[in-house]
Amino acid sequence: MTIDQVAARTEPVGQQRGTARAGERKRKTPLRRRIRLSVTHVVLIVVGLLWIYPFVWMLSSSVKPNGAVFAGLGLIPTQFFFDNYTTVWSDGNIGRAFLNSVIVSVTGVIITVLVTSMMGYALGRKRFPGKRILIGVLAALVVLPHGYTIIPVVNLIFSLHLDGNLFGIILAEVGGAHIVQLLLYAGYFSQLPASLEESAMLDGAGYFTIFSKIYWPLAMPVTATVIILQFIASWNSFLIPLVLTLSRPDLQTLAVALYSFKGENLTNYSQMSAASTISLVPVIAVFLAFQRYFIEGMAGAVKQ
Amino acid sequence: MTSTLSQLATHSRPTVSQHLGGRLWSSRQSYLLILPGVVLTVMFSIYPLVMSWYYSGLDWDGFSSRKYFVGLANYKDLIADGFFWRAFGRSALFTVVATPIELALALLIAMVLNDRSLKLRSVYRAVIFIPVVTTTAIISIVMSFIFSAFNSPPNQVLMDLGVVDRPIDFLGSPKTVLWTAIGIFVWKWVGQPMIYWLAGLQTVPTELHEAARVDGAGGWQRFRFITLPLLKPFAIIITLIVTAGNLQVFAFFQTLTGGGPYFASELMELFIYRMAFGTSEAGASSVQRLGYASAAGVLFGVALMIFGVVQTLMLRKIRRAQLQQSPSQQEQG
Numbered sequence: 001m002t003i004d005q006v007a008a009r010t011e012p013v014g015q016q017r018g019t020a021r022a023g024e025r026k027r028k029t030p031l032r033r034r035i036r037l038s039v040t041h042v043v044l045i046v047v048g049l050l051w052i053y054p055f056v057w058m059l060s061s062s063v064k065p066n067g068a069v070f071a072g073l074g075l076i077p078t079q080f081f082f083d084n085y086t087t088v089w090s091d092g093n094i095g096r097a098f099l100n101s102v103i104v105s106v107t108g109v110i111i112t113v114l115v116t117s118m119m120g121y122a123l124g125r126k127r128f129p130g131k132r133i134l135i136g137v138l139a140a141l142v143v144l145p146h147g148y149t150i151i152p153v154v155n156l157i158f159s160l161h162l163d164g165n166l167f168g169i170i171l172a173e174v175g176g177a178h179i180v181q182l183l184l185y186a187g188y189f190s191q192l193p194a195s196l197e198e199s200a201m202l203d204g205a206g207y208f209t210i211f212s213k214i215y216w217p218l219a220m221p222v223t224a225t226v227i228i229l230q231f232i233a234s235w236n237s238f239l240i241p242l243v244l245t246l247s248r249p250d251l252q253t254l255a256v257a258l259y260s261f262k263g264e265n266l267t268n269y270s271q272m273s274a275a276s277t278i279s280l281v282p283v284i285a286v287f288l289a290f291q292r293y294f295i296e297g298m299a300g301a302v303k304q
Numbered sequence: 305m306t307s308t309l310s311q312l313a314t315h316s317r318p319t320v321s322q323h324l325g326g327r328l329w330s331s332r333q334s335y336l337l338i339l340p341g342v343v344l345t346v347m348f349s350i351y352p353l354v355m356s357w358y359y360s361g362l363d364w365d366g367f368s369s370r371k372y373f374v375g376l377a378n379y380k381d382l383i384a385d386g387f388f389w390r391a392f393g394r395s396a397l398f399t400v401v402a403t404p405i406e407l408a409l410a411l412l413i414a415m416v417l418n419d420r421s422l423k424l425r426s427v428y429r430a431v432i433f434i435p436v437v438t439t440t441a442i443i444s445i446v447m448s449f450i451f452s453a454f455n456s457p458p459n460q461v462l463m464d465l466g467v468v469d470r471p472i473d474f475l476g477s478p479k480t481v482l483w484t485a486i487g488i489f490v491w492k493w494v495g496q497p498m499i500y501w502l503a504g505l506q507t508v509p510t511e512l513h514e515a516a517r518v519d520g521a522g523g524w525q526r527f528r529f530i531t532l533p534l535l536k537p538f539a540i541i542i543t544l545i546v547t548a549g550n551l552q553v554f555a556f557f558q559t560l561t562g563g564g565p566y567f568a569s570e571l572m573e574l575f576i577y578r579m580a581f582g583t584s585e586a587g588a589s590s591v592q593r594l595g596y597a598s599a600a601g602v603l604f605g606v607a608l609m610i611f612g613v614v615q616t617l618m619l620r621k622i623r624r625a626q627l628q629q630s631p632s633q634q635e636q637g
Contacts, residue, residue, distance in 0.1 A: 040416060041424075047413075048431045051491070055434070057457065058446050070455035119341035128331030129324060134338070141349055142548075148573070148601035148608075149352035151359060151580050151594055156347065175348025182341070207333040236439040238555035243581060255441040259559050262445055269449050276442045287437040291430060294437070298496070299503035302541055 055280070061273035069269040084274035088261075094275045096250065097257035101279075104170050104241070104253055105234040111174045112181060112230045113223055120185025121211055125192075142179050154243050163244060166251055172240045181226045184300055188222045189215060225297035228290050235283050254279040356605075359598035371595075378599035387567065388600055391575035394482065395604070398571060399550050402486045407546060410494045414501035415531070420510075429502070433495035440492070444559035447488050451475050475561055478568035485560060485569055489553070497546050504538030505531070540619050547615075551608065572604050 060075040062084055068077070089095045123131065153172055162168030192215060200210050241253040252260065258275050265271065287294060328335075360378055364371040382388050413432060417425045435443060450456055453473040462468045474484040508531055516526050554573040557563065563570035563578065570578070579597035 037422065040419075040422065044416065044428050048428055051431050051435065053457075054443070054446055054450055057450060061449075069449075070452075073457060073460050115340045115344060118337040122334040122337040126331065126334040128334045129327050134342070137350075138345075141345070148576065148605050149356050150576075151598055151601070152352035152355035153348060155355070156351065172348065175344045211337070232437050236437075236441075236555075238439075238441045238559070239577075242558075243577075246581065255439050255555070258445060259441055262559075272445060272449070276446050279442050280438050283437055283439065284434060287434065288430070295429075295433070295499055298499050302500045302503050302538060302545070 055284075058273045058276050058280075061270050062277045063274075064270050066268055066270040069273070081270075084271045085278070088271050088275045089278070093249070093252075093257060094254070094261075094278055097252050097254045098278065100166060100251060101235060101254040103166055104173065105231050107166075107170045108174050108234040109227050109230045111170070112178055113226055115174070116178050116181040116226060117185050117216060117219065117223065118211075120182050121189050121215060123182070124186035124189035125194075125197075125215070138179060138182070150239060150243060153240070157244060164248065169241050169244050169251065169253070172244065173234055173237055178230070180297075181229060184222050184225060184297065185219065187300075188219050192218060221293075224290070225293045225300070228286065228294045229297050231286060232283055232294070356598045356601055359595055360602045362595035362598075364595045365592050374595070378596045379603070381596065382599055382603060387570070387575060388603075390567070391570050391572050392604065392607075394570065395551070395572040398482065398486065398553070399547060402489050403543070403547050403550050405486070406490050406494055406550070407497055407543065409490060410497035411501050413494065414498045414505055415527070417498075418502060418505045429495075429498070432498060435492045436495040440555040441559040443492055444488075444556055448475060448560050451484055451488070476565055478566055481561055481565065481569045485557065488560070489550075489556060492556070493549070496549070497542055500538065500542045500545070501535075504535050504542070507538075508534045536622075540622060544615060544619070548612075572600070576600050576604075 056075055060077060061069045063080045063082060064077045065081050122128070123135070153175075157163055157168040157172055160168070162171060196214055197210055200214055205213070236255065237253070238255045238259075241251075241256045242259070245251045245253075245256055249257075249260065258272070258279060261275060262272060361373055361375055362371045363374045363377070416422070417429055419425070451458060451474040453459070453476055454471050456471070456474075458474070459468075459471040463471065472480065475481050512530050513526055516530055521529070552573070553571055554577065557569055557571055557574055558577065561569040563574040576597045579593045579600060582592045
């Protein structure tokens with residue numbers, strides 16, 4: 001439908017405007033709008049409650065004795081029972097897994113920021129032979145499925161003798177192509193002015209000084225986004241740490257430790273809930289604190 | 305995402321003709337900067353891709369034992385394997401059902417939250433987004449409790465309301481498990497396309513809506529003739545990203561159902577994992593068959609690749625059609 005057609009259809013409405021009914025209409029509209037907004041809010045609150053219910057249920061179950069978890073729909077425990085936390089932290093090895101998760105995530109973030117910012121700078125600002133081929137390969141990797149190649153990845157880590165420590169997990173984790181992070185850097189660096197580079201060169205600064213002292217600090221907003229994207233990805237990762245710790249339970253990260261804990265204590269719902277809470281709190285805290293960067297980073301992937 | 309890639313590629317066309325050796329030497333610093341990224345990509349993306357083709361021709365039952373080359377025997381066995389085809393079918397069904405529901409629901413929420421006069425909209429946005437950032441494996445474990453049989457919360461509510469008279473074993477019955485899983489999956493991930501849609505909706509100028517409203521266009525008309533056409537380029541890339549993400553469901557299903565009951569929720573990734581690493585909650589542990597698992601990965605990978613190429617070709621066709629359309633649209637405006 002063109003705009004003319006819309007206009008033609010709505011002409012009668014325009015004619016009514018001079019009449020008395022139009023006055024009534026004007027007074028009614030804010031009320032109708034207010035009602036509509038209230039209905040929207042009611043629906044959104046119901047949806048919102050559905051969305052946070054599982055988290056509230058988990059919190060509530062984590063401070064109940066195990067027998068009381070399914071005793072009723074009430075979410076507020078009659079008495080608080082914090083033993084679940086102390087028990088899983090020491091006996092369930094959740095404490096050690098927490099430390100492993102921190103090490104894997106923090107190291108993974110540092111490596112990813114370094115690797116993608118360096119590559120993003122070269123791709124965004126420099127010309128070199130082979131660049132088109134490299135971009136073509138990276139573009140193809142977006143389409144190619146790489147979740148189905150876990151066996152060679154595991155075998156590679158084993159043949160490099162990295163299976164006995166956390167570094168193997170970290171390397172396999174950061175090894176996957178981080179196309180979004182790379183594009184965020186490349187896009188950002190490419191739109192920075194070249195005059196910075198030229199004046200620094202006149203002052204005698206070399207290639208790496210210009211990158212590390214001038215351009216890299218300017219990319220802080222992108223770095224913040226990449227840090228948060230990568231932290232959450234590493235913290236939540238499951239398949240790689242699972243297969244690399246099948247014979248080494250002491251290297252398990254939180255997600256894997258909880259999975260094996262479930263396998264051993266199938267019906268210990270309250271302790272499982274306590275362990276789940278311990279695992280989810282850091283990532284929810286990081287998200288709520290840096291929401292803006294996270295959402296902008298994700299939206300950036302689509303906008304570009 | 306794709307347009308940035310092509311921009312970068314055109315940007316790199318050499319303008320000064322020089323000897324290749326000279327150009328290589330003068331770019332040595334750039335090569336040093338890309339070296340770590342290239343090495344990691346080769347090690348963990350390209351090498352595994354090539355090796356999984358090689359492994360698929362092996363009879364190999366473990367990481368350290370001897371390998372025998374068997375040619376295409378693994379593929380022959382796979383084609384006759386009912387478990388493989390059922391897992392294949394479930395993966396396809398899951399993607400085809402969950403993706404459109406997720407995309408449509410996300411668009412609906414995004415349009416409601418795009419209203420600037422709506423108070424607390426960033427709070428609603430954060431609440432719906434929280435499941436996206438949380439650990440899939442752990443969400444699944446908590447959900448497997450919430451949806452367990454007997455006295456679980458949904459069953460208590462359904463029984464109190466008199467909808468059912470016996471508790472439903474949502475995740476324990478082969479009939480309901482996949483549909484329950486789709487529901488939980490959409491709950492978990494809908495926030496992601498919601499953010500994408502919101503990014504797209506912000507490019508729709510509010511003046512256009514105001515003008516149409518003044519002209520008397522209703523809500524549906526404004527959606528159909530203003531919002532939807534302007535969202536089309538976003539819709540394509542969002543569908544691509546979401547579909548690709550929805551094919552990586554190992555953590556979600558392995559921790560929610562372990563592929564059970566009776567393999568009723570064993571998707572492709574879980575089948576590959578069971579063949580390769582020999583543990584599964586759905587059935588007794590089997591012998592490790594790495595070659596066989598690799599062959600399954602390759603077959604499914606080829607199917608995905610065909611799917612991906614078809615999607616990309618369609619995307620290109622639509623883009624081209626849009627480019628041809630846009631000059632005439634400007635004349636109309």
